[in-house]
Amino acid sequence: MNDMTSTFFDLIRHGEPAGGHKYRGHRDDPLSELGWQQMRDAIEDGERWDHILSSPLLRCREFASELSTQLDIPVTVAEGFKEICFGDWEGKTREQVEQEYGDHQANFWRDAENHPPPNAETIQDFHQRIGEAWQHWNEELAGQKVLLVCHGGVIRMVLGHVLGLTPSNAMAGFQIPFACRSQVRLDHTEFGTLSCLVKHG
Template identity: 75%
Template sequence: MTTTVFDLIRHGEPAGGPMYRGHKDDPLSERGWQQMRAAIRDRDQWDAILTSPLLRCRQFAETLGERLQRPVTVAPAFKEISFGDWEGLTREQVSDRFGNHQARFWRDAENHPPPNAETVQAFHQRIGDAWQQWSLALQGQRVLLVCHGGVIRMVLAHVLGLTPGRAMAGFQVPYASRSRVRLDHSEYGLLSSLIHHGPLDHEP
């Protein structure tokens, strides 16, 4: 049996404050850098680091890779979902401009996407394809994936067999939080397990 372990970490606080950011390419704030540095422990060991191409993930991943002397690969498919016309707007602004559409999206993302956005179904498919590709390419390794809240939700949807809409609304993913997924490849097939999701203090 071959075991692969993925640690997924969401980026820290971006510059510009809370908003539907999606593909909007803001860097981390100073507080975001502090959050990310605090989320990495001295005993962490990875063979490879993957990152979203967006600055709020990539800049920290590249800095960490240099410090740990580990290869860093930009994986464009792990970019956050596009929120279309909501990008760059706060929740309050979306509510003012789009009425109850925001509430309907969070209740049922599959049937109420934001205008001109990537659908949650397409996002789920994109992340699923990338997850399969990289879990095979890095089989047997310990991998850090620096990514986004939506990406982590869709990975967990595939691991736990959830619908994309249920996963989108079903997990809290704070800035710089970590999740661990274990993949056991055996002659009987692939077993995917969520080992940890939540505050770093409780991670095994």
Template identity: 85%
Template sequence: MTTTFFDLIRHGEPAGGHKYRGHRDDPLSEQGWQQMRSAISKGEQWDHILTSPLLRCREFAHELAEQMNLPVTIAEGFKEICFGDWEGKTREQVEQEYGDHQANFWRDAENFPPPNAETVQAFHQRIGDAWLHWSKQMAGKKVLLVCHGGVIRMVLGHVLGLTPSNAMAGFQIPFACRSQVRLDQTEFGTLSCLVKHG
């Protein structure tokens, strides 16, 4: 049996504070850097670091990889969902401009996508493909994945067998939040287990 561990960590607070970012490439704020550094304990060990290509993940991943003398790989597939016309806006601004649409999105993302956004179904598929690929590539290793709230939701959705909408609505993932997933490759196939969240 081959056992693989993935530690998932969401990026810290980006410059500009809380807003829909999606594919917008803002770096971490000073507080965001502190949140990320505080979330990693002394003595933790990984074999490899994977990161979203976006600055708010990538810069910290490279810093940590250098400190720990670890290989780091940019995994394009783990980029955040694109929020379309909502990108760059705060929740308050979206509520003012789009009324109930935002509440409906968080309640049922599959039927109420933001205008011009990546659908949650397409996002779920993209993350599923990336998860399958990297699970195979990293089999038997302990991996840190530095990514986004939406990405973690979809990974946990795949692990727990949730619909895209349920995965999007089903987890609270604050800045620098950590989760751990265990994958056991057995004669019966891959067994996925959420070890801890938050």
């Protein structure tokens, strides 16, 4: 155990995008002025990381780039951490989806594996995609402190992998408000890697 090294991932959801609350998924809206302020307020003075990872979408990438420049820290756009695609629900508010699709929305949040939105990425495929990205960057940045700027769905799936939850339970199990932060510690030992959720919210 004396040879143990640890990797720390700080996960932060983007702030409010332009246009307010709606299903965005792969829609590439930038942050609103409030969203920028939420993100800047979420970073404490003196915080440092070895590397910043970001979703490719503007609501994450633009802030990650700004922070990288300010702190002189390398940033990498990680395609695998893109938000889930919500299919036909993208661009609609929850109220609009409820009006158009009835109980489908409530059923999705209760059991996403069996009630996906029309033409959406399945929660199973999303879970696998995030798992593969998580494993890759765990290995690539082992021993470092990393900031991951991403999305509510991405954070849910990461925490699901860390805690051993099903995709549906992970999707329904966490509140992830704008600019919410979580931290995961990965201890690399001679017996394998042990994951721990240090804090959430």
